[in-house]
Amino acid sequence: MNRSRKVIITGASSGLGLALAEALLRRGDHVTLVARDRDKLAAVCVRLRQQLAGARLEQLPLDVSAAELEKTVASAVAAMAGIDLLINCAGILREGYVEQLSEQDYRQTFDINYFGALRMIRATLPDLKASRQGQIVNIASVAALTGVFGYSAYCSSKYALLGLSEALRAELKPQGVKVQIVCPPEFDSPMVDALDQTRTPENKAHTLSIPKLTLAAVVEDVVAGMEQNHFMIIPGRKTRLMVLGIRHFPALSRWLADHRIHEVYQGPP
Ligand SMILES: NC(=O)c1ccc[n+]([C@@H]2O[C@H](COP(=O)([O-])OP(=O)(O)OC[C@H]3O[C@@H](n4cnc5c(N)ncnc54)[C@H](OP(=O)(O)O)[C@@H]3O)[C@@H](O)[C@H]2O)c1
Incomplete structure (x- = not known):
């Protein structure tokens, strides 16, 4: 078995972040969620402690969009005596026609999805460098690779996260820190349950042109991908095929998307 790692996972009280925390705890890693x-996080940690006897886990109630998080993060790192792996999974989604989203929606999405990850990286970087196996995994989306109807705020933030990850991969490799990005398609989670209450029909038709995955399938591919040296982890075989199509036949992929959207188009009121 590989050596146990010291891990911080943001967005770990729900969905993918929680499922990854559970998988890494089972592997024997020491994980800060x-x-x-605060209450939801505490309840999740109680459940994990009950289910996984002997698991080493800490809870850190924190808003990753808070400007000054360095001290709080530093004490969490000190409590684990270091950090080997940072997983930036905290994220929010604001879907809607551009006319209906507010500037605040765009700013909040960037503050959490992009600046939240950047702040966590900057706060942990000295300790990640000090680790002999420092690793950063940023959870983006297929929406970082192609424009999606209704996701003007979300896509922009995930494209920015991809740009950050690409630049940091090159910059941190010589310093011994591995940077990876995960681009999943839609999967079952509380985020998607909430989205389903309000999403535009065009968004649903466009997004689901890539088949939805189960949370378990995403976790399996992410955990396997983290062990390898690929920069980009794309969960699901069909997703990987679709991404090949998006990359190599962009005009065809836009034409197919336009066709799907046209079939259900309503537009803003
Ligand atoms: N679900 C999908 O279909 C899908 C597809 C592709 C990519 N993704 C990405 O995967 C990640 C996880 O998505 P999910 O569906 O698992 O989401 P989720 O179930 O809604 O969980 C989001 C988690 O992030 C936390 N969070 C949100 N804002 C935060 C902040 N400012 N500071 C700290 N924590 C924060 C939430 O807890 P609190 O609210 O208590 O802070 C929660 O633990 C996201 O980055 C998302 O963009 C999701």
């Missing part, structure tokens, strides 16, 4: 809602 980060999320904003």
Whole structure:
């Protein structure tokens, strides 16, 4: 078995972040779980301690969009005596026609999805460098690779996260820190349950042109991908095929998307 790692996962009280925390705890890693809602996070940690006897886990209630998080993060790192792996999974989604999203929606999405990851990286970087196996995994989306109807705020933030990850991969490799990005398609999670209450029909038709995955399938591919040296981890075989199409036949992929959208188009009121 590989050596146990010291891990911080943001967005770890729900969905993918929680499922990854559970998988890494089962592997024997020491994991600090980060999320904003203190009570929900505490309840999740109680459940994990009950289910996984002997698991080493800490809870860190924190808003990754808070400007000054360095001290709080530093004490969490000190409590684990270092950090080997940072997983930036905290994310929010604001879907809607551009006319209906507010500037605040765009700013909030960037503050959490992009600046939240950047702040966590900057706060942990000295300790990641000090680790002999420092690793950063940023959870983006297929929406970092192609424009999606209704995701003007979300896509922009995930494209920015991809740009950050690409630049940091090159910059941190010589310093011994591995940077990876995960681009999943839609999967079952509380985020998607909430989206389903309000999403535009065009978004649903466009997004689901890539088949939805189960959370378990995403976790399996992410955990396997983290062990390898690929920069980009794309969960699901069909997703990887679709991404090949998006990359090599962009005009065809836009034409197919336009066709799907046209079939259900309603537009803003
Ligand atoms: N679900 C999908 O279909 C899908 C597809 C592709 C990519 N993704 C990406 O995968 C990641 C996880 O998505 P999910 O569906 O698992 O989401 P989720 O179930 O809604 O969980 C989001 C987590 O992030 C935390 N969070 C949100 N804002 C935060 C902040 N400012 N500071 C700290 N924690 C924060 C939430 O807890 P609190 O609210 O208590 O803070 C929660 O633990 C996201 O980055 C998302 O963009 C999701």
